[in-house]
Amino acid sequence: MxxxxxxxxxxxxxxxxxxxxxxxxxxxxxxxxxxxxxxxxxxxxxxxxxxxxxxxxxxxxxxxxxxxxxxxxxxxxxxxxxxxxxxxxxxxxxxxxxxxxxxxxxxxxxxxxxxxxxxxxxxxxxxxxxxxxxxxxxxxxxxxxxxxxxxxxxxxxxxxxxxxxxxxxxxVHIPERQEGKGAIFLLNSGQPGETQPMVNIFMDKMKNEGFRKVMKEQFTKYNDACIAAFLKGDTKPLFNNLKKLSHLVFENFSPMIPHSMKELWQQGIETNAYYLKLCGSGGGGFVLGFTPDYDQAKTLLKGYETELIYRL
Known part of the structure; x- marks a missing residue:
């Protein structure tokens, strides 16, 4: 063995x-x-x-x-x-x-x-x-x-x-970790989520033509642009598209965003200090954060558990 x-x-x-x-x-x-x-x-x-x-x-x-x-x-x-x-x-x-x-x-x-x-x-x-x-x-x-x-x-x-x-x-190879101020981090919602109910909600939403259009024309565009920018190590277009993606998820994926994270999610978009997105299916668990200045983001997220995963 x-x-x-x-x-x-x-x-x-x-x-x-x-x-x-x-x-x-x-x-x-x-x-x-x-x-x-x-x-x-x-x-x-x-x-x-x-x-x-x-x-x-x-x-x-x-x-x-x-x-x-x-x-x-x-x-x-x-x-x-x-x-x-x-x-x-x-x-x-x-x-x-x-x-x-x-x-x-x-x-x-x-x-x-x-x-x-x-x-x-x-x-x-x-x-x-x-x-x-x-x-x-x-x-x-x-x-x-x-x-x-x-x-x-x-x-x-x-x-x-x-x-x-x-x-x-x-x-695929991802860029070497930088020693910059920016970071990708995990933010703990404080409660676990369940995958299956969240996937069921998404599949129900996909029956709506308007939601399908948002996914096809906007989500895919911002998501794929984020990936291209990240793999090139190009932070300006990365954060530009992350803001759009974070806002789009906030508007269209409300049931998947843990309740305790909703104000923080909006705060990130309004201050540009960080942007949040789902980590996995959502509903609980971790939320993923991207920030150009991790120290500033931590100050705004004081009292919440953050975990650094990658330097930008």
Missing amino acids: KNNPLYYAKILLFGEYGIINDSQGLSVPYNYYQGAFKQEAELSETAERSNQSLWKFFNYLEELEASGDSLAHFDLEAFRKDLEANYYFDSSIPEGYGVGSSGALCAAIYDRYALNRIDPEADISKENIQQLKQILGQMESYFHGRSSGLDPLICYLKLPVLIQSKDELGT
């Missing part, structure tokens, strides 16, 4: 909801939070809960295999033996915060138990990445009802991924 590598959280910098609608997306691994398989002779209460959750996931994989619908085959006997031997997934990735807690778990299970697994270090061709995304999406559907597979893919590859369309994605 292989050793127990670490699996990192992920952050979708750009593309929340847009990638469902064929906008671009950019997702990066975030190693501040991580998870790994561990074993204890006597399971603690937390480890016991994890072990029990893994048994449920094991049953899901077993049923998929029996139905003939599984996109990958797993060494289920090895998985069963590990669970009987008190293995659990020890993770610091907060659940319901939009940073890939279920993605890291799916990546870890695929890496450890998949037969004929695609090795990210040996071959990360576009075909393999697409195949991995489908397999991992089927696995993560256990948690969310439906999954694009993007979160576990990032957690598995441990590399930034640029999504250009539903069928075209690949690894």
Whole structure:
């Protein structure tokens, strides 16, 4: 049996909801939070809960295999033996915060138990990445009802991924971290969110022609412009488009913005000190912030928990 590598959280910098609608997306691994398989002779209460959750996931994989619908085959006997031997997934990735807690778990299970697994270090061709995304999406559907597979893919590859369309994605280099005053940061809403209800709200909104038009003509334009500017390290157009994107989300995605964040969201747009956007599906968890001056932003956000993730 292989050793127990670490699996990192992920952050979708750009593309929340847009990638469902064929906008671009950019997702990066975030190693501040991580998870790994561990074993204890006597399971603690937390480890016991994890072990029990893994048994449920094991049953899901077993049923998929029996139905003939599984996109990958797993060494289920090895998985069963590990669970009987008190293995659990020890993770610091907060659940319901939009940073890939279920993605890291799916990546870890695929890496450890998949037969004929695609090795990210040996071959990360576009075909393999697409195949991995489908397999991992089927696995993560256990948690969310439906999954694009993007979160576990990032957690598995441990590399930034640029999504250009539903069928075209690949690894990408992001600019070296700067030592400037600007920053990308996480802002804690103080409560977890649930993915499925938020996705359901979005799919309902997509039935409205006016909302579809906003997504197609405005969201995609600002979102894709942000990605292009960020990858070039060009901060002026980045912040110009971030302001438009933040305002558009504020006006059109109100149910997804945690209630505790709404005044702060508006304050950012009005002061230009920072701009907020959804981190994952929203409804709770973290919100993502971008600022040209992190010290100034922290002053305005005093009393709220911020976490620096990248210097601009």
